[in-house]
Amino acid sequence: MSSSSSRSAATRAGDQAWTKMSKMNAELFNLTYGAMVMQLIRDYEDVQAVNQQLETMGYSIGQKLVDEFLAKSGVGNCANFREVAETLAKVGFKMFLGVVVEVTAWNAEGTAFSLQVYDNPLADFVELPPQYSGLVYSNILCGVIRGALEMIKYQVECRFVKDGLKGDEVNEIRVELRQMVDESFGEEYNEGA
Amino acid sequence: MTESKRNAGSGGGGIRMLNILDRPLATKGRGVGGSEVSLSAFSFLFSEMVQYYQNRVLSIADLERKLEEAGYGVGHRVLELLAFREKQYRREIKLIGVLQFVSSTVWKALFNKVADSLERSTENEDEYMIHEREPITNVFVSAPADISQLNCAAYIAGIISGVLNGASYPAGVTAHHVAIGDGQREKTVFLIKFRQDVLRREAALSG
Numbered sequence: 001m002s003s004s005s006s007r008s009a010a011t012r013a014g015d016q017a018w019t020k021m022s023k024m025n026a027e028l029f030n031l032t033y034g035a036m037v038m039q040l041i042r043d044y045e046d047v048q049a050v051n052q053q054l055e056t057m058g059y060s061i062g063q064k065l066v067d068e069f070l071a072k073s074g075v076g077n078c079a080n081f082r083e084v085a086e087t088l089a090k091v092g093f094k095m096f097l098g099v100v101v102e103v104t105a106w107n108a109e110g111t112a113f114s115l116q117v118y119d120n121p122l123a124d125f126v127e128l129p130p131q132y133s134g135l136v137y138s139n140i141l142c143g144v145i146r147g148a149l150e151m152i153k154y155q156v157e158c159r160f161v162k163d164g165l166k167g168d169e170v171n172e173i174r175v176e177l178r179q180m181v182d183e184s185f186g187e188e189y190n191e192g193a
Numbered sequence: 194m195t196e197s198k199r200n201a202g203s204g205g206g207g208i209r210m211l212n213i214l215d216r217p218l219a220t221k222g223r224g225v226g227g228s229e230v231s232l233s234a235f236s237f238l239f240s241e242m243v244q245y246y247q248n249r250v251l252s253i254a255d256l257e258r259k260l261e262e263a264g265y266g267v268g269h270r271v272l273e274l275l276a277f278r279e280k281q282y283r284r285e286i287k288l289i290g291v292l293q294f295v296s297s298t299v300w301k302a303l304f305n306k307v308a309d310s311l312e313r314s315t316e317n318e319d320e321y322m323i324h325e326r327e328p329i330t331n332v333f334v335s336a337p338a339d340i341s342q343l344n345c346a347a348y349i350a351g352i353i354s355g356v357l358n359g360a361s362y363p364a365g366v367t368a369h370h371v372a373i374g375d376g377q378r379e380k381t382v383f384l385i386k387f388r389q390d391v392l393r394r395e396a397a398l399s400g
Contacts (some may be wrong), residue, residue, distance in 0.1 A: 018231075024329055026228035027274065028303045029235045031267040032348075036242050039263060043249075057241045068233055096234045121230050125270070127213040140238075 010075075010086045014094030017073045021095060030124045037137065047134040054136070058143020059150075066148035069095065081177060082106075084154060085113045088145065097121050105174075112176040117141075120164060120171050128165045136160050142173060153181045236333045243334075243345055253343045257368070261351035268355015275302055284360070288387070288395045291362050296323050299356055304329060309380075319392050323353070323383040328368075331381065344368040346381045353383055363388045 040050045073091050078084045089101040099121060105114035122138045136142075142158035149156050155178045162172035246259040275298060276282050285291040296308035314320035328346040336343045346368040354366040364387045370379040 021231040021233060023229040024232045024235050025303055025305065026230045028267070028271075029230045029238070031270055032235065032242070032263075033238060035263040035267050036238070036245070038266065039245075057245065060244075061237045061241055065233070065237055096231045098228075098230055121228070124228075125213075 010090035011094075013073060013075055013087075014091040017091055017095040018098055020072065023098075026098075026121050027124070030121055033122050033140070034126065037135075041132075041135075047132060051134075051136045051139050054139035055143040055146070058140035058145075059147040060143075061140070062144040062147020062149075063151055065096070065144060066151045069148065078152075081110060081154065084149070084152070085115075085175070088149070089115055092148070093117070112174065114161070115145075115173045115175060117171040117173065123165055123171075126165060133166065136163065137165050138163070138171065145173065145175060149175075150181060153183065155179050155181050232329065232332065235329065239330055239345070239348070240333070242348075253340050256343060257347035257350075260345065260347040261354065261366070264348045264351020264353075265355040265358070268352040268357075269359045270355075271299060271303065271352060272356045272359040275299060286398065288362065288391065291357065291360050292321055292323075292385070294360075295353055295356055299353075303352070314384075317386075319387045319389070321385045321387075323385065324371075324380060325349075325383070326380045327378070328381050342370065344370055344381060346383070350383050353385065357385070357387075362391050364391070 037050070037054070040053055041047075044050050044053065069092055073095060075087055075091055078087055085103045089103045093099055093101040093115075099117065099119045101118075102116040103113050104116055106112070120138055122141070126137060128135060128137065136159075139160065142160065145158045146156055157176050157178055158173055160171065161174045162168035162170060164171045242263070243256070243260070246256055250256045250259060279298065285294055292311055296311040300306060300308045309324045309326055312322045312324070314322060325346070328349050330345045330348050334345050350366040350368040354364060357364045357366070364385050366383055366385050369382050369384060371382045372379050
C-alpha cells in the first residue's frame with residue numbers, strides 16, 4: 001500500500017476543491033453527454049469510429065481541463081508517477097465529477113495503474129443494446145486523462161478494461177505510461193545567434 | 194437505447210445485470226442538492242459539442258438548429274423524469290399551467306433556480322417568452338464579432354421544446370440575445386411559439 005498520509009492529503013485536497021467548484025445538475029450533464037453520443041452514432045454509424053471520436057474530444061478537453069485543475073486545486077508539483085496517479089484519482093475526478101476513484105493494480109515497474117471508478121455520472125440512465133456492445137460509452141474519460149497528463153509531460157495510453165454498462169461491477173480504466181514528453185522549443189527559440 | 198435486457202445467469206462470472214427499468218431513479222447524494230457535477234465539466238463537454246457541430250454546418254442558423262435538435266431528446270426525458278418524481282403531478286391542461294411548469298419546475302430541476310421571468314408577447318397571441326440572464330450554456334462562451342448572433346442557449350431552447358412537445362403542446366422554441374443596456378452582458382430570451390391547433394384547443398377548453 002502506498003503511504004496513507006499522502007493518500008488522505010490528496011483526498012482532503014479533492015474534497016476542498018470540490019466544495020469550491022460551482023455545481024450543476026448531474027442529470028442534465030448526463031443527458032447532454034447522451035445526446036452527444038447519440039449524435040456521434042448517427043453521424044459515424046461505425047462504433048469504433050465513435051469510440052475514436054469520443055477519445056479525441058476527451059483529449060481536447062483534457063488539455064484545457066488541466067489548466068483549470070492546476071489553477072483551482074492548489075496542489076503542488078507531483079514528485080513521481082505514483083503521486084500523479086493519486087492526485088488524478090482523488091483530486092481531479094473529485095473536483096470535476098464529484099466522484100470517488102481508487103488507484104489500484106500498479107505494475108512492477110510503477111508505470112501502469114488502474115483507476116476504479118465506482119460511480120460514473122456519464123452512464124447513469126444508459127443501457128447498451130447488443131448491437132452497440134463494441135461502444136465504449138464513456139471513452140471520453142480516457143481522452144481527458146490522456147490530454148491532461150500529456151500537458152504535464154506524461155504520455156500515456158488509457159483504455160477501459162471494465163465497463164459498468166457491459167455488466168461489470170465497477171468501471172476500470174487502465175492507464176499506462178509510454179514515455180515522458182520532452183519539451184523542445186523550435187530553433188528560433190535557441191539562445192545565441 | 195432502452196430495450197429491456199434479460200438478467201444474465203448467475204453462473205460463470207457471477208455477473209447479474211439489473212434490468213434498466215428496475216434501477217432506482219431517486220436522486221443519489223453526490224452533492225448537497227442531489228446529484229451534482231461541476232459546472233466546468235458541463236462547460237467543457239458543451240464546448241466540445243458546439244465545436245463538433247460547428248465543423249459540420251455552414252451557418253449560424255444551422256448550428257442553432259443542431260443544438261436545438263440535441264436538446265429536444267433531452268427535453269422529452271426530462272419531462273418523463275419530472276413527471277415521475279413530482280408527487281402531485283397532474284397533467285397540465287392549460288397553456289399557462291404548462292408554461293409555469295417549464296419556467297419553475299423544469300428550471301428548478303435543471304438549473305436549481307426558477308426562470309427570471311415568463312411573459313406573454315403583446316404582438317402575437319401564440320408567442321410567450323422566458324427570460325434568463327445567464328443560461329449555463331453561455332457562462333463561458335464568447336462569440337467572435339462575425340458570429341455574435343449565435344446563442345448557444347439554443348440547446349436549452351431545444352430542451353424546452355422537447356418538454357412542451359412531450360406534454361402535447363407542440364411549439365417551436367428559439368433562443369435570442371436581448372441587450373440590457375448599462376454595460377451588462379446580454380440576457381437570453383427563449384421565444385416560444387405554439388402551434389395553431391394548441392391555441393384552438395385552448396380556446397375550446399376555456400370557451
